[in-house]
Amino acid sequence: MNQWIESKPGKFGGKPCIKGTRISVEFILELMASGATKSDILRDYSQLTSEGLAAAIAYAAKSMKNEIVWDSNLAV
DSSP, X not given: OOSSEEOOTTXXXXXXXETTSSOBHHHHHHHHHTTOOHHHXXXXXXXXXXXXXXXXXXXXXXHHTTXXXXXXXXXX
C-alpha cells in the first residue's frame, strides 16, 4: 500500500492499519469524527507517530476519491 499503511488478511480482517501498530485507519477516522484532534490522538496512542497519523488520513482521503454516491431519490 505505502510505507505507513498495511492490510493483512489475518489482522483486523484485512482492514488497513498503520504499520507497527494495531490501529486501523477506520479507528483514526472514528476518533477524529468524535472530536479528537491530531494532538489528542498522538498523546493517547504513544505507539503512533505523526507520520503514521498523516498517512492514515491521506489513505482515507485517497480511498474516497473514486467513491460513487447514488441518489436513490432520483426518478428513473
